[in-house]
Amino acid sequence: MKVGPSVLVLLAASTVAPALNSAQPALMPWPAKLTMELGELPVTPGFSVRATRFRDARLEAAIRRFTDRLSLSTGVPFVTPAAGGPGLQIECSASGPAIPELGEDEAYRLDVAPSGAKLTAATVTGALRGLETLLQMASPDARGYHFPAVQIEDRPRFAWRGLMLDVSRHWMPLSVVLRNLDGMAAVKLNVFHWHLSDDQGFRVESKRYPKLQSLGSDGHYYTQDEVRQVIAYAADRGIRVVPEFDMPGHTTAWFTGYPEFASAPGPYAIERDWGIFKPTLDPSREATYQFVEGLLGELTALFPDRFFHIGGDEVDPEQWNQSAAVQAFAKQHGLATPAAIQEHFNRRLQAILKMRGKTMTGWDEILAPDLPHDAVVQSWRGQSSLAEAARKGYRSVLSFGYYLNYLQPASQLYANDPLDGDAEALNTAQAALILGGESCMWSEYVSQETVDSVIWPRVAAIAERLWSPRETRDAESMYTRMEAVSRTLEYTGLTHRSGPERELDRLAKSSDPEPLRVLVRAIEAQGHDPRAAARHYTSLVPLNRLVDAATAESELIRALEKSAHRAAEGNARDREFLRRNFALWKSNRKPLDALIAANPALQEIGPVADAVAEAGALGLEVLDYLQGGRPASEDWIAKRKAALDRCAQPRAEVVIAAVRPVRLLLDAIELRSRGGGKSSEGANAVRGN
C-alpha cells in the first residue's frame, strides 16, 4: 500500500479551463459552470440566512455552521437581523438520504446578486455543497466584506471522492478526525475511509472481543459512542464513513489479544516497526471464521455505510507456507497458491458481509477470478489495475497517484485523472464503473500534530480533480485558488498552517523562532521512501524535528520560482523579491547558530542552514549577473551549477527547495549566453572566476 507512482503522469497545463481572473472568486473545487455578474452583496452584521421551503435539523445545523464560519473568516459579527435585510435564501425540496449514499444528488445552484443570494438544491446535501461554495466567496474591500455577484450551476464529476486516514500506525485522536471532516466538507470530499486497524493498533472498541482494543491499542482507540459521533458528524456534512479492518494480513495487533487466530503460535506484541509483517489470520480453522463473523457482526451494525472495506493487501505468505494445518487445508480445497488461499478467505468474508447487507470493498489484491461482481476494488497499484477491474465489470476507485505521504507537489496529484492512462481505452459502460478516487494518508511519518499539514492543502487539488469538469486542469489557477482556500481552511479548525508554527516554537524553545521560520520556508520535507531509508523509524520515534515542521511544498519557493521566470525577462519587482529572500537566507546562518547552541536537538539543522545560506549567496551572485545583462562563459555556468547541485543534496530528511529559483535564473543566463536570450548590455562572455 505504500508504493508511489513509478510513472509520473505529468500533464502540461491545459488552456481549456480559463486561468483565474483576479476578479473571480478563489473557489475550490471549481464549479461546473460559473458566470460572473455585476455588483456585490455586502456581508453585514444583519446578514440573514433563511430556509424558505424545506428544512430539517441537518440544514439548520449547516446554517449555524455557515454563519459561525462566515463570522470567523471575515471578522464580521452577526446579530439578530432586522427583518428583511439582505441575506441568503435557501430553497431545497427534501432531506436526501438519512445516511449519505453513493451517487446521491449533490447538485446545487447559487445566484448571488446585490439584493441577496439564493441557493437552490433538490436535497439538503446539495445545499451543503452550495454553502461551502458561498463561504469561499467572501472577499474584503475598502468598506468590509462582500460576496461578488455570480451565477453558479454545479454538480460533481465523480460520486466517490474520498480521503483515507490511517489511525493505526500513529494514533489520531477524535479531534483530528472531526476537524478533517470539516476540511473535507469544505472542499466537497464525500467519503471518509477510516483505516482502523493494522499491525500497529486496533483502534475501535469491540464489546464482543474486548482484548482487541485492551491489548492491541496502547489504550488509544475510539469507543463505540465516539464512532457513532464521527458517523453523525460526517453525515451532518454529507460525508460517508467507510471503515476498513484490514485482513487477513496487517493483523498483528489483533493477535495480542487473540493469538489463537493467527497462522503461527503466539505470543504477539503490538508491532512498533513499519513494513509488511508475517502475522496472518489462520484460514484453515473454522474458529477463525466464527471470530471474524462475530466481529463483523458487531462492526457492520456499528457502521451504517453500505460499503465495508476488508483491506486484503500485502499478505506475506510465510506463516501459511510454514503451517502444516494451512497447507493441509489448502490441499484439501485445491488452493495451489497463497493468492488462492486468500481468495478462499475473501469468499467467506464476502458471504458474511453480504448477509449483513454490506458490499465488500478491498485493495487491488482482492481482484480474483471468483470475486463477486458487486465488490468495489480500490486501486493502489496503478490506473492499469483500475482499468482491468472495470473491464472485468467491477466498480473501482483510484488511489494510485493520490498517496499524500509521498509528498508530491499538488500539481502532480492534480494531473492524475482516474480516466487517464489505460482507462482511456474503456468504453462508456466500463468507464462508468470507475466511481472516483481516494487520497490516502498513511501515517508512518505523521503524528496528530503534523497530519493536517501533510493532508492540507494538497488534498484540495485531488478534491477538485474528482469534482470539477475534466477540462479544469490549469495548474497555475489551481495553485492560486488552493493557496487562498488553504488560509480559510484554518477556520474549519484544521491546523495545517498553525501546526508547523507550533513545531517551530517547540524547536526554538524559549528563543525567537524567526530564523527557523526563514529556514523552513526555504525547504521541503522528504516523503515516505527517503525517510524510511534515512534512519530506523518506529512508532516510538518522536516526530519532532525540522523535517516534521517542513511541508510538502513551500509556498514561498513556488512564488520565487514564478518570480524567477519574470525576473529573467527583466521585471524589477520580481528581482527585488528574489534579492530580498536570497539575502535573508544568506544572513540567516548566524542566528541559527545561536538557536542550535541553545538546543542540542537542533544539531542536525546546521548542514541544512549551510545549504540554504549557500543557495542564497549563489542566488545573489546569479541575480547580479543577470542584471548585468552579459552572457556568461560555459565554465562560469558549470561552476555555479555544480555548486547548486551540492546544495541540492537532501540532508536531515529535507529537500533544499531554495535551489530551485536560483537554478531557473541560471538557466535563463545559460539560454541567453547561448544566443537564445536578449543580451543587450555587455557584449563579451565573462570568464568564470
Place this chain on the structure above:
Amino acid sequence: MKVGPSVLVLLAASTVAPALNSAQPALMPWPAKLTMELGELPVTPGFSVRATRFRDARLEAAIRRFTDRLSLSTGVPFVTPAAGGPGLQIECSASGPAIPELGEDEAYRLDVAPSGAKLTAATVTGALRGLETLLQMASPDARGYHFPAVQIEDRPRFAWRGLMLDVSRHWMPLSVVLRNLDGMAAVKLNVFHWHLSDDQGFRVESKRYPKLQSLGSDGHYYTQDEVRQVIAYAADRGIRVVPEFDMPGHTTAWFTGYPEFASAPGPYAIERDWGIFKPTLDPSREATYQFVEGLLGELTALFPDRFFHIGGDEVDPEQWNQSAAVQAFAKQHGLATPAAIQEHFNRRLQAILKMRGKTMTGWDEILAPDLPHDAVVQSWRGQSSLAEAARKGYRSVLSFGYYLNYLQPASQLYANDPLDGDAEALNTAQAALILGGESCMWSEYVSQETVDSVIWPRVAAIAERLWSPRETRDAESMYTRMEAVSRTLEYTGLTHRSGPERELDRLAKSSDPEPLRVLVRAIEAQGHDPRAAARHYTSLVPLNRLVDAATAESELIRALEKSAHRAAEGNARDREFLRRNFALWKSNRKPLDALIAANPALQEIGPVADAVAEAGALGLEVLDYLQGGRPASEDWIAKRKAALDRCAQPRAEVVIAAVRPVRLLLDAIELRSRGGGKSSEGANAVRGN
C-alpha cells in the same frame, strides 16, 4: 470598571529573587522553594504515571491530560509501558472538596531524580498544581527530552487568583471558555470570574425568565447544560467558577425581554455601544425583587460556588432621578442619594443570596456603611479602596492594575502587588483579609478570535504575582520564563500565538503574509482608551484590522531593546541582530505596497509601514554611527530624536514599538558624546548633516 491605574507602580527589578539561571527550568509561577539537583529523568515512550496511594476520577483524568500534553509538547509518543520503567509516582491522601473552595490546600512537593519523579500532596488539588509544574519542566537535549532533577516545595501566597472574562460585550463561545480554563490551570490560577450579563447581552439560559436570553443575547448564550459543563471542567482543574450578574445598572439586555423591571418605560433594545448606560432596575417595585429573587433562585442553584457576584458598579442615577415612583420610594425609606438607594437594593439582594447560602461579592461601589461583613469587595478603583475595605473588616480582591484590556506591559502587571501602597500600612489581621487578585478581560476590543492573545501570556505575570513569594520580583527572569511558558501554553489549546497568524493570513488574503508579519512584530496594539478615542466602536464593528493582529507587547522589540543595551557596549552579535532587523523593516515597505494594492482593507497600514521603515532606516544610521565610535553633535542627535518622535506617533491604533531600540542606541550615543561613554575611535564630534 474600565479605568487604568492612574499612578503607575513601577518597581526596579529587585535582586532578592535569583535571576534565572539557564540550567533552571522555565517555571511560571516560580515555586516557593526550588533546589536543583544533579542529573535528569528522561521522557521516553515507556514513561509511566502511577497514583500509588489515593486516587479518584479527578486525579485519573488529570493524569490522562498530563500524559497527552507531555506527548504533545515533546513529540514523544507514549505506549503501554514496560512494567517498572522510570516514571512519575503520585502520592496524595484525599480528594479535597468536590467543588473547589476558597482557601483549600493547594500545596505539593515534587522530587525529580534520574530514577523517577515523585509528586506528594495532601489533596488531589495539590497534585494538579504539581503536575502543571512538572509539565513546564520538560526540556530537550541531544538525545530527546528530559526533566531536570529538582526538589520543589510549593504553595500559593494568595488563595484567590482569578481571571475575569467578559462574555457579554463580545460573545465568547464555549470553546474559548474551556481553553482558557486549561490555560489558567497551567499557571495555577484558581478562580474563573464569569461576567455573564451586561448591557450588551444576557448570556445564560434562564428557564424561569427565558426572554432574558431569547431577546437579550442575539442567540449567543450558554445553555444550563453548558454552564454545568464549564463548572465541571473547571472543578476538574481545581478552578472555582464565580458567576457575575451585574445589577442594578448594566442591565439593558435584561429589559429587552422584561422592560417592566426598568426604572423608565421601554421598549429596550440590546445595547450596541460601549460605555455607561441609563437603564437600571426599578428599586421601588416589589415586583422587581420578586423577579430578582426568582432569577437568583435559579442561578444560585446552577452555580455551586459559595460566592456570587452581583456587580453593582457604575450605576447612572438618571432613571432613578427622573422616576416619580423611585423618588417617592426613596423619600419614604429615607434614602437621600442614589448611593443610598443602591445600598437599599443591595441589602435586599444580600438577604436573597444569604438565604441560598451564598456570599455576596461586588465591585468597589457595594462598600457602603451597612454592607454585611461576609461580603467580598472587588477593588477596581485602586489599592486604597482595597485597604479601606480591609480596615473596615471586609475581605477583598485586587483588580486595580490588573486590567488586561489596557495592554500594559507584563512587567507593569507584575509589579502590582495587592499588599503595596495603602495596604502596606495594614496590620496583620487586616492584611489577611486581602484574599488575592483578579485580572480582568473586558471585551470591548476583543473577539473570540483575538481574546487569547490579549489575555496570554501577560496574565501569567499576574498569576506569578499572586502565587509566588512576594520577593519573587525580577522582571527579566519573569519575561524569560513567560516567553518559554507562552509557547507551551499553545498545547493547552490556547490560540494566543496561532490566532494572530490567522489574522495576518486573513489580511494577506491569498498573498504571502510575511511582510505583514515583519510589520506586526515591530508594532504593538493600543489599549482601551486610545482605541475608544480613535473611532466610534460598537459591537457591530468587525475587529479584523492590523491592530487586532498586533499584541500588547512585542517579543521581538523586547529582544532588540536588550540587544541595544549590549550593542552600545560593543557586542558584535547584538549589533548584527539589530542591523538585520532594521534592514528588514526598511526593505519591507515595497512588499507591503503590493499587499495593500491587493486588499483595499489594508489602506490604513501604509502610514504604519512608513513609520516602521523610517525607524529601520534611522536604526541603521544610528548603528553605523555607534560602530564608528565617534561622539555626535547635539544637533545631529536632536535631529534624529525629532525624527524618531515623528515615527513614534501612533497610527491605525498601533504603537510604533520599533522606535524603542533605536532610541536606546541614540541615548547611548548621546551619553558617550557628553563624555559619559567610552569613545576611543574618532576624537571629534561630527556635525549633523
